[in-house]
Amino acid sequence: MAQQGTTADVVGIGAGPSNLALAAVVDEHNRAGRPRISMEIFERKPAFAWHPGMLLDGATMQVAFLKDLATLRNPRSPFSFLSYLEARERLVDFVNHQTFFPTRVEFTDYLQWVAGAVDARIDYGTEVVAVERAEEHAADGARWVVDYSGPDGAGRLRARSVVVATGLRERLPAWATEGPRLFHNHRLLEHLGAAAFDPHGEHRFLVVGGGQSAAEVVQHLHREFPSAVVESAFNSYGFQPADDSPFANRVFDPDAVDDFYDAPDAVRTELMERHATTNYGCVDLELINELYAAEYQEKVTGRRRLRFRPATTITSAITADDGITVALHDRLSGAESTERYTAVVCATGFRSTGVSEVLSGWDVDADRTSVARDYRLLVDGEPVPGLYVQGATEATHGLGSTLLSNVAVRAGEILDGIERESASAEAGLTVTVAKGA
Numbered sequence: 001m002a003q004q005g006t007t008a009d010v011v012g013i014g015a016g017p018s019n020l021a022l023a024a025v026v027d028e029h030n031r032a033g034r035p036r037i038s039m040e041i042f043e044r045k046p047a048f049a050w051h052p053g054m055l056l057d058g059a060t061m062q063v064a065f066l067k068d069l070a071t072l073r074n075p076r077s078p079f080s081f082l083s084y085l086e087a088r089e090r091l092v093d094f095v096n097h098q099t100f101f102p103t104r105v106e107f108t109d110y111l112q113w114v115a116g117a118v119d120a121r122i123d124y125g126t127e128v129v130a131v132e133r134a135e136e137h138a139a140d141g142a143r144w145v146v147d148y149s150g151p152d153g154a155g156r157l158r159a160r161s162v163v164v165a166t167g168l169r170e171r172l173p174a175w176a177t178e179g180p181r182l183f184h185n186h187r188l189l190e191h192l193g194a195a196a197f198d199p200h201g202e203h204r205f206l207v208v209g210g211g212q213s214a215a216e217v218v219q220h221l222h223r224e225f226p227s228a229v230v231e232s233a234f235n236s237y238g239f240q241p242a243d244d245s246p247f248a249n250r251v252f253d254p255d256a257v258d259d260f261y262d263a264p265d266a267v268r269t270e271l272m273e274r275h276a277t278t279n280y281g282c283v284d285l286e287l288i289n290e291l292y293a294a295e296y297q298e299k300v301t302g303r304r305r306l307r308f309r310p311a312t313t314i315t316s317a318i319t320a321d322d323g324i325t326v327a328l329h330d331r332l333s334g335a336e337s338t339e340r341y342t343a344v345v346c347a348t349g350f351r352s353t354g355v356s357e358v359l360s361g362w363d364v365d366a367d368r369t370s371v372a373r374d375y376r377l378l379v380d381g382e383p384v385p386g387l388y389v390q391g392a393t394e395a396t397h398g399l400g401s402t403l404l405s406n407v408a409v410r411a412g413e414i415l416d417g418i419e420r421e422s423a424s425a426e427a428g429l430t431v432t433v434a435k436g437a
């Protein structure tokens, strides 16, 4: 339970990588003996977890481990992945492993290690339901009052700054109604466990989507259910490889944030479209090759369990107690078909809620808000003091916004902003650092 009656310097909403990176830089600031900054993070999950529904055996990171929570900001940070390896006594073993891409299981353990080590209080099982403005010129310097609901009921915490990092929400197609036989891949393991599909049953699964998650789910179901048929329906003709070539990868560099933020809107949009396959609708080439090899092997043996349906869309899905009936449209031939499946997994991506969920009580339309270069919320182009946004900034700050690539540097920039605002508040000034700061 949060410390009632106190005022936190920084309240983080969401204990994912973004706010953990912020907690790491706040901790380093405090260790350096500078005036202590208190940080409290609210996390609605009951315990630390990083995309647990997709914690698939053997799945690896899509980003080099050096893009951890701290290294690009401070290579000597006590919260780097290398410091974690040293603490876990696996540094030499990891070096021998000769990979830049640890498994997601290991990276989750790293994130959990940081969560347990940083100088920040993390309240799990606690959901922030609203953020309201504190009274003007409050004696404690609070600008915000954060309303939350936790294991002990509802509570409020006053804060000088609030950093919203609530991540993305699952996106289901219009034809899909979530249930035990139809669900988003983000909760795959949870749903598979709850439905308790017999591992040796002769199931028929359909995976919808053509990105990395879809391909991972196809492989997982194919491996874990050795008697099941696994079908994969996607829009393109074949899985498109992720572009992780070095020049293209520069779209994720810390400097790219300035380039994208300052670019004319049309140019930014065009470049994001050109480089979409660095992240969207694309699959690791290694995984594409593995799936191809698995399908080819089945052609050799004649025991076909893996089936790809290119250029195929779904038009309806009707769930019954014993299965789900799906209408498919083959865009190449124009053929319509109706098939029966055990379950359908929608690997159909995510949507950003921005700050709209926690600011739902505000009388501000989402289209009047955006985010300043220094990550403060802008309303009608004016920065809102002490309210920062991480993640939901792709349209302004570029393709790295929702990823790990830039969390370390971004966290440092946000702390700089918080300190700048706090120094100005002490001097009785208002800081208005907007575009290009």
Ligand SMILES: Cc1cc2nc3c(=O)[nH]c(=O)nc-3n(C[C@H](O)[C@H](O)[C@H](O)COP(=O)(O)OP(=O)(O)OC[C@H]3O[C@@H](n4cnc5c(N)ncnc54)[C@H](O)[C@@H]3O)c2cc1C
Pocket: 013, 014, 015, 016, 017, 018, 019, 042, 043, 044, 045, 049, 050, 051, 054, 060, 061, 062, 063, 126, 127, 128, 129, 165, 166, 167, 168, 186, 213, 358, 390, 391, 402, 403, 404, 405
């Ligand atoms: C399966 C999967 C694999 C991925 N792999 C990679 C990868 O390899 N490399 C990469 O760069 N990116 C990857 N990503 C992208 C990923 O989203 C980011 O890496 C990272 O998780 C973003 O961190 P975040 O803290 O901004 O958001 P999140 O990790 O989504 O964390 C947000 C947190 O906020 C909490 N929350 C939300 N609302 C509230 C509320 N109102 N009150 C309290 N808590 C709240 C949520 O429970 C959640 O824990 C992957 C994404 C998925 C889904």
